[in-house]
Amino acid sequence: MDFLGTILWPLKWVVELLLVTWHTVLTALGLDAAAGLTWVLSIVGLVLVVRTLLIPLFVKQIKNQRRMMTVAPQLKKIQDKYKGKRDQLSREAMSRETMALYKDTGTNPLGSCLPLLIQMPIFFSLFSVLNNAQHGTDGVGLLRGDLATQFGSASLFGVAPLKSSFQAAMNDPAGPQVTVMIIAAIMVVIMTASQFITQLQIVSKNISDETKASPMFKQQRILLYILPFVFLFSGFAFPLGVMFYWLTTNIWTMVQQFLIIRSMPMPGTAAAREREERLARKGKSEKTDDAGETIVIEEKKPAQRQQPMGKNRAKKAAQQGRPTEDGSTPSTPPVDPSGKK
Template identity: 70%
Template sequence: MDPISIILWPIKWVIELLLVAFHAMWSAFGLDPAAGLTWVLSIVGLVIVVRAALIPIFVRQIKSQRRMLEVAPQLKKIQDKYKGKRDQFSREAMSRETMELYRKTGTNPLSSCLPLLLQMPIFFGLFSVLNDAQNSKVGVGFLNENLARQFGDATLFGVAPLHDTFVGTSSWEVRVVAVVMIVLMTASQFITQLQIVSKNMAPEAKNSPMFRQQRILLYILPLVFAVSGVSFPLGVMFYWLTSNFWTMGQQFLVIRNMPTPGSDAAKAREARLAKKGKLPKGETTEAEVIVAPKPAQRQQPVGKNRAKKSGAKK
């Protein structure tokens, strides 16, 4: 057994457990055990369990992003300090000071990628399970010969086998389903990143390396899905599409209810709370701060004689 198989073995075991458990549940509800819809719903159940388990990681990610926002001004000072200096000594000093700042503040610029990275072994595990099922190969745990054959032969809408890929089939039905799913995967990923970049970043953060990383991810991740999606089995794409929808909804709720301080989303939340009269005491919306009038200086009335004297002096 190769090293990758050894790493994926426990992941595949858990995936098979969840798939078979949800498959048994949907079958008990009267769905056809061999139908593609039953297996797709089982994959959706797998996503819900996995993403629910990742919620603590997501909360840590939000907290880390908050800390990154707090250190953004200090990062800007370090960048300004070495601005225009391209010699090796300056680059090393800048890198050393940046890493020291991350260490002292407990921040990590790569924390936003952590949930995605943690899902990758599950993604490859599911890919491996589907690939084995395609060949009616018995799984490592709960996916016995009968279930493996059902999974491998399951078709969506009766025309699109879950193990088929866009590049590995001559069926136009499979290709239509694959293209629709690739478009949805790409769009959902782009919208999720766009929510962060356009609404949930404070002005200070937009001058930091974190903002540049988010801007890169805004275009890179959807492009990855668009290019690599043509080789994904439909079953794997259902997992990733459902996971993207979960992320998009989760991100929307976080931005709406726990926005980054100073961001456009935070201002919108303050405006909503103020409109409902629920803004906590001591807090004011930015609009109220801007339009607060300054007290006008009172001018003393000038008598006629004093006015004439003043005119004569001129």
């Protein structure tokens, strides 16, 4: 076993456990155990479990991004303080002050990358599991024997093996597998489009106006249109099973990102202004605390105006024990024993 295989062994075991568990459940519900659709749904179930477990980490990522925006002015002061100083002592001092700022504010500059960094080993593990199935090799966990054979030979619609890719179908010794190539090409296009839409909704709605005016943002916007081509060409080498995993997780990310941008937008962005308008129509307002958390405050509705009550009406209300206009119950005036009020 190579070095990468040794590192991925525990994750491959978990991936196989989840795949076999979902496959068992779907088979018990009446689906064909050897059908490609059953294994595709098992891969979708794998994504649902993984992404559900990553929700707390994703929420932590959003909060960390808000804290980073909060400390951005202080970070800029440190950078301006040592601007133009290239000696070793100045660089070390700037690094110490920056790390101290991160520590005091509880921010992590790498926090935004954690969900992606955690998903990548799972992605490679699934790729390795499919690669083993392609060569007829048993898995490291529960995917052995008949299950490994079923998974290795499973085909979508009975014509597109999950272990096959566009590249493998094009270079097939028996000749190009056109049907497999068409299905793989459609999967690559949909997968790339979902990735692009996810990033586009962040750039268009959840980036502040100040950030949009910076040269760095212009470079990132160029990458927004270049990266889809990278995924487009690299996707042709991925097996169909891996592409189903990638497409499902892209759709999850797109929906999750939409909900986060709508409910927890970054301050100073178009999404934040839209949220303020929605809250204003509902009679609510919001403010941001020191940690960057958004607090929604519901404004009190004005109390209903009480109609003035005349003396005769107030006297009658006192005799009947009804409350007056100020909410109090007036007492009946004392009666003089002589009969005079």
